[in-house]
Amino acid sequence: MCGIVGFVGKNIKVDYFIDGLKKLEYRGYDSSGVSYDDNGKFCTIKKEGRIKDLEKELGDIVNKNVNVGLAHTRWATHGGVSDENSHPHTNEDNKISVVHNGIIENFQELRKELISRGHVFRSSTDTEVIPHLIEECYRGNLLEAVIEAIKKLEGAYAIGVIHSEEPDKIVAARKGSPLVVAGNEELSIIASDVTPILKYSKEVNFINDGEIVELFGNNYKIFDLSGNPIERKPIHIDWDEELAEKGGYEHFMQKEIFEQPVSIKSAISGRIKNGQPCVKEIENIKSFIENDLKKIYVVACGTSYHAGLAFKYFMQNHSDINVEIEVASEFRYCNPNVNKNTLVIAVSQSGETIDTLEGVRLAKNKGAYVLAMSNVVGSTIPRESDSVVYMNTGPEIGVAATKTYTAQIAVLYSIGSQIMKWKNQYSTETEKIIKDIENLPEIYKKVLDNEDHIIELAREYVNYKHMMYIGRGTGYTAALEGALKLKEISYIHASGYQAGELKHGPIALLDESFPVFAIVPFNGLREKMISNIMEVKARKARVIAIVTENDEKVIEIANEVIKVPETSEDILPLTVAPVTQLFSYHIAVLRGLDPDKPRNLAKSVTVE
Ligand code: F6R
Secondary structure (H helix, E strand, O other), X not given: OOEEEEEEEEEEEHHHHHHHHHHOXXXXXXXXXXXXXXXXXXXXXXXXXXXXXXXXXXXXXXXXXXXXXXXXXXXXXXXXXXXXXXXOEEOOOOOEEEEEEEEEOOHHHHHHHHHHOOOOOOOOOOOOHHHHHHHHHOOOOHHHHHHHHHOOOOEEEEEEEEEOOOOOEEEXXXXXXXXXXXXXXXXXXXXXXXXXXXXXXXXXXXXOOOEEEEEEOOEEEEEEOOOOEEOOOOEEOOOOHHHHHOOOOOOHHHXXXXXXXXXXXXXXXXXXXXXXXXXXHHHHHHHHHHHOOOEEEEEEOHHHHHHHHHHHHHHHHHOOOXXXXXXXXXXXXXXXXXXXXXXXXXXXXOOOOHHHHHXXXXXXXXXXXXXXXXOOOOOHHHHHOXXXXXXXXXXXXXXXXXXXXXXXXXHHHHHHHHHHHHOOOOOHHHHHHHHHHHOHHHHHHHHHOOHHHHHHHHHHHOOOOEEEEEEOOHHHHHHHHHHHHHHHHHOOEXXXXXHHHHHHOHHHHOOOOOOEEEEXXXXXXXXXXXXXXXXXHHXXXXXXXXXXXXXXXXXXXXXXXXXXOOOOHHHHHHHHHHHHHHHHXXXXXXXXXOOOOOOOOOOOOOOO
């Protein structure tokens, strides 16, 4: 997740930018850079690597006094990790300098048009179109030029812009990515979050989507997209810096759970539009899929495996495309049936899991086409695969996968529906599911509003020693993931089962000391799930049912009920995930454990 910091005022030291970037380090980054005014011109210095590499490059310049500047930590999405792709990006004569957080979806079209009008590009980023567009729109007023230019952008952004002909000003704009502004007697400051700001002011203004802000001297003004001023009083923040890094949440895991309305939007951005898949990253294999594809094989571990399993159900439910899945540590040794007609999808949020990596190597040796899905640009699995689709959720710091899991399912469904489309198997039913995915940001806001109720339940269940999660179909994949989340951060024994398997063994475990989470869809397998709930209740085990909003029957029979909005059954793992994540999170906190750093686990598992 990129980080932006900009200052305007009198006698700002270049060091202020470095200090600001360091406050944003926790967001994750792979390169950094700064632009500042230098005797009427802008000087831009950027460096792949850590902020200390940028500091080294700057040398004594850190003590220099400047009047305006922008700095950035980049977390690569479009274009590899390099000095050229780092921000700020400038137009050709370096008069305009831009930092950006987000993704410009239509950058390819814009880039082509700009090149045809004579612009020369120096990087392979989506961001670089912005300074060129602003250059075309500039007629002596930076605010007006930015307003005109951003109307051409599709996607998500927070941007900061400076122009050497107006060296006393920063113009910044937001659509979808965060931006905060503040000022004191000496300077004004813009940043991606409050952490770099708190040192200078605790009175901050959170910029909303569709707003532009002009910072000058020690003040700032907010405008709408028509240039009309917006009056809004700043908010007083009394967080300390550590709390601010976590956006006011107690732990990164909680923050990341609550980021899901935004992270899911970013993951599907440019991949789904109006109920239609449009996954550009796999266009190069369209003919392979149309003519040669006989089987898709998903290889993954842990939570990523659960996302892959949901994908398998989705593909099976809506196409006759053969999908197999295996956990990577088994795939490596089970002589998998893959060949040149197989598309292997290697799912790994870290991109470094050794078992998955070895699976990639094996699949390539057997002649399969390997598509990686990862959240970390430039990580090993994408590098060794034939191509990659990045999840674009921003870094996940908590060890337990939360926002990357929901992004994985959404991106896998986008890829799957794109494949169905090319195979002429894209039905109106699938279109409905894809539309449900587009609605997920709103759905998530509703689900996350239930946190207080989930905390109450966590208090009630914190002392149990075992729990079981049951479901059918995609509900089964949600059950597996719910159980994994609980055991990994709360150390309560939990297992996930296909509800129909209860009577073949696990039901023997059940009594009043063994609560069961039942994941109940709205239609389809609902009646079967109700029978399973009755079986559980007959053994005196308590039932916590996750149901869709109006399921009165289940509401009557379960001991506890958590409601999620009604969607198609394939979406169940996506709507249920924030509930089971929050439940596990609060149980861990109530037990006095650190959910961000569960014992014996690591964020990327690079040993066998
Ligand atoms: C669970 C979790 C792990 C990972 C697994 C695979 O919360 O984080 O189960 O999902 O170690 O990791 P990646 O996706 O990085 O390959």
